[in-house]
Amino acid sequence: MSHGKIREDKTCLNCGHQVEERFCPHCGQENTERRQPFYFLFTHFIEDFTHYDGQFWGTVKNLLFKPGKLTNTYLEGKRQKFVPPVKLYIFVSFITFFVFALFPMVNINSKDKDNEEHNKTSLVKIVKPVTSIGTQKIIDSIKAKKTLTEEDSLAIEKLKMIPDSTEIEEMMDMDRTIDPDFSGKNYKTKKSYDSAIAKNPGFFDFLEKPIAHKFFELKEHGVTKKELLDNMLEKSFHNLPKALFIYLPLFAFFLWIFHSKKKWWYFDHGIFTLHYFSFLLLTILLIFLFGKVAKLTEIKALNAVLYLVMTILTIYSMGYFFIAHRRVYRAHGLVSIIVGIMLLTINFFAFMFLLVGLALVSFMMIH
Numbered sequence: 001m002s003h004g005k006i007r008e009d010k011t012c013l014n015c016g017h018q019v020e021e022r023f024c025p026h027c028g029q030e031n032t033e034r035r036q037p038f039y040f041l042f043t044h045f046i047e048d049f050t051h052y053d054g055q056f057w058g059t060v061k062n063l064l065f066k067p068g069k070l071t072n073t074y075l076e077g078k079r080q081k082f083v084p085p086v087k088l089y090i091f092v093s094f095i096t097f098f099v100f101a102l103f104p105m106v107n108i109n110s111k112d113k114d115n116e117e118h119n120k121t122s123l124v125k126i127v128k129p130v131t132s133i134g135t136q137k138i139i140d141s142i143k144a145k146k147t148l149t150e151e152d153s154l155a156i157e158k159l160k161m162i163p164d165s166t167e168i169e170e171m172m173d174m175d176r177t178i179d180p181d182f183s184g185k186n187y188k189t190k191k192s193y194d195s196a197i198a199k200n201p202g203f204f205d206f207l208e209k210p211i212a213h214k215f216f217e218l219k220e221h222g223v224t225k226k227e228l229l230d231n232m233l234e235k236s237f238h239n240l241p242k243a244l245f246i247y248l249p250l251f252a253f254f255l256w257i258f259h260s261k262k263k264w265w266y267f268d269h270g271i272f273t274l275h276y277f278s279f280l281l282l283t284i285l286l287i288f289l290f291g292k293v294a295k296l297t298e299i300k301a302l303n304a305v306l307y308l309v310m311t312i313l314t315i316y317s318m319g320y321f322f323i324a325h326r327r328v329y330r331a332h333g334l335v336s337i338i339v340g341i342m343l344l345t346i347n348f349f350a351f352m353f354l355l356v357g358l359a360l361v362s363f364m365m366i367h
Contacts, residue, residue: 005032005033006022006031006032006033007031007032007033010031012024012026012027012029012031013029013031014027014029015027015029019031055081055082055083056083058081058082059082059083059088060282062082063088063275063278063279063282064279064282064283067279067320067323067324067327068272068323068324068325068326068327068328069327070082070085070275071271071272071275071324071328072327072328074271075268075271075328085270085271085274085275085278086274088274088275088278089248089274089277089278089281092278092281092282092285093241093244093245093278093281095285096281096282096284096285097240097241099285099288099289100237100288101237103288103292104237142155142156143156189216190212190213190216190217193212193216197209210364211360211363211364214363214364214366218366223366228366231362231366232359232362232363232366235361235362235363235365235366236358236359236362239358239361239362240358243354243355243357243358244277246354247350247351247354248270248273248274248277249270250350251273251276251277251347252266252269252270252272252273253266253269254343254346254347254350255269255272255273255343256269258339258342258343259329264329272324272325272328275324276320276321276324279317279320279324280317283313283316283317283320286313287310287313287314290306290309290310290313291306291310293306294306294307294310321340321343321344322336322337322340325339325340325343326340
């Protein structure tokens with residue numbers, strides 16, 4: 001990997017030792033000229049991340065096509081052959097979320113107003129016959145019975161809870177100011193809500209109260225449903241990389257629980273986790289980019305190929321964990337699959353819990 005012209009003087013500028021070749025044997029600094037052309041800044045940046053000597057591209061190739069290979073190699077002590085796990089994850093994460101920021105997956109602000117109104121009207125037209133007419137007919141038919149059983153009364157109450165077309169239209173109207181509704185009661189003010197909570201305290205009040213107060217605060221400022229959704233999506237997107245980074249130790253912890261504590265240290269599970277999440281982010285990025293290209297092109301044959309590749313990547317990403325898990329932990333095939341299913345199930349619910357927490361944090365951060 002070349003970072004510039006070699007100096008004729010063999011004395012290292014950093015530590016003063018003699019440099020026989022390109023790098024100083026004492027401190028490792030490259031013995032290049034101090035002054036470089038302007039383009040050197042860009043080439044140096046690219047080389048530092050991609051390592052044109054093959055380290056970066058070899059890492060990516062093994063990460064994508066050889067599940068578990070990077071983890072096994074690293075745990076064997078061969079740590080100069082590929083990009084270190086932490087550096088790999090940070091780089092892949094940076095590139096992925098940078099691309100997502102350039103080409104947003106969801107951009108509510110760019111939606112056409114007429115199209116949004118058309119969609120809302122269409123939905124109301126579809127639901128209206130069911131809610132306003134169909135539901136009422138069912139209620140009338142039940143009431144027409146000579147004697148009403150307890151089940152009939154319960155059915156009528158449930159049917160009355162189904163919103164009519166007016167309520168659906170109000171829910172679909174994103175330009176309406178948010179209207180807080182807690183515990184099934186539509187409190188008009190923060191004061192009325194606090195008064196009701198004081199009279200009838202609940203076990204989860206410590207969670208509901210700050211959220212309710214935030215809703216009333218936003219309502220007072222005239223925040224619409226659309227503005228609320230836009231802000232939450234924006235805040236969640238900015239917080240997602242942090243949330244993922246926080247979740248890494250938890251994923252490694254679940255691995256630690258299900259494997260021998262004598263044979264596998266928590267550090268080992270951490271390396272596996274970093275490589276696995278790097279793969280997931282890279283795969284998601286590739287699927288996202290292929291999807292963007294498919295939307296831009298009108299060539300049917302190319303679109304068919306792109307969607308086929310996206311489907312293959314999606315299926316492959318689902319099986320990747322099981323392949324990598326078996327190769328790294330060397331468990332019996334059936335045992336590895338059972339443990340893998342349990343791990344993915346636990347992590348699914350844990351990650352959903354994290355996303356809910358992220359949404360709440362994002363909501364509380366709205367001003």
